Amino acid sequence: MVNTFIWHDLMTNDVKAAEAFYSAVIGWRCADSGMPGQAYTLLYNGDAQVGGIMATPEENQGMPPMWMGYIGVPDVDGWAKKVTQAGGKIWKGPQDIPGVGRFAVAADPHGAGFILFRGNLDTPPEAAPFMAKGHVGWNELHAGNLDEAWAFYSALFGWVADAEHDMGGPVGIYRTFGDGTGGFGFGGMMTRMPQTQMPHWLYYFSIGDIDAAVKRVRDNGGAVLMEPHEVPGGTWIAPCLDPQGAMFALIGNKS
Numbered sequence: 528m529v530n531t532f533i534w535h536d537l538m539t540n541d542v543k544a545a546e547a548f549y550s551a552v553i554g555w556r557c558a559d560s561g562m563p564g565q566a567y568t569l570l571y572n573g574d575a576q577v578g579g580i581m582a583t584p585e586e587n588q589g590m591p592p593m594w595m596g597y598i599g600v601p602d603v604d605g606w607a608k609k610v611t612q613a614g615g616k617i618w619k620g621p622q623d624i625p626g627v628g629r630f631a632v633a634a635d636p637h638g639a640g641f642i643l644f645r646g647n648l649d650t651p652p653e654a655a656p657f658m659a660k661g662h663v664g665w666n667e668l669h670a671g672n673l674d675e676a677w678a679f680y681s682a683l684f685g686w687v688a689d690a691e692h693d694m695g696g697p698v699g700i701y702r703t704f705g706d707g708t709g710g711f712g713f714g715g716m717m718t719r720m721p722q723t724q725m726p727h728w729l730y731y732f733s734i735g736d737i738d739a740a741v742k743r744v745r746d747n748g749g750a751v752l753m754e755p756h757e758v759p760g761g762t763w764i765a766p767c768l769d770p771q772g773a774m775f776a777l778i779g780n781k782s
Contacts, residue, residue, distance in 0.1 A: 538584075539592040
């Protein structure tokens, strides 16, 4: 798959604590990747790899723990140039992960970060079914400016708008989007709320019963930023923080 989110990982200041938290809350199984010279935890939903956890690199010390999304592209170097030509930035230039692929750490014109990635396999892994439990169910941009961000991402990745919802107030329009292939949309974006310090991507983990998942967050030292509430389409969401302060969201249903 290209031009869609294909992977998500967490940079944190306490890998073991994060492994324990997400195993308890989401149900992921953790295993060392075995990568030479790099401590990296793979997250499994059953037999399927869904993401990873790594310690915040030395050069990024002081940066708060955060989840990052990987967008698959056919040519990392070429897309890195496109990012800068479109007004974005490259935080870490294209480089190889031995035996895995090539990546670059990028940001949109307002500073929201993402990763460009091209794996070594000629056939990328297939995406999980829409809203499959234990996978990332939604990718949401809290943008510096919706229209400017949409122009950047849609031109860069060919994303196509699905629908718009007027949320009123300072947020205004919430736009959902997909890759234009006719399948389910995989994300949404909106202008960030005034109290949100900076633009960022927020990733929603699909968990089934949302009330039970919210309880697991609290029982394992996390924080629930907003009680579960229903969104268009009949699903329920709750934004949260893990014990180290990384933001994520839950998406599920009421039992």
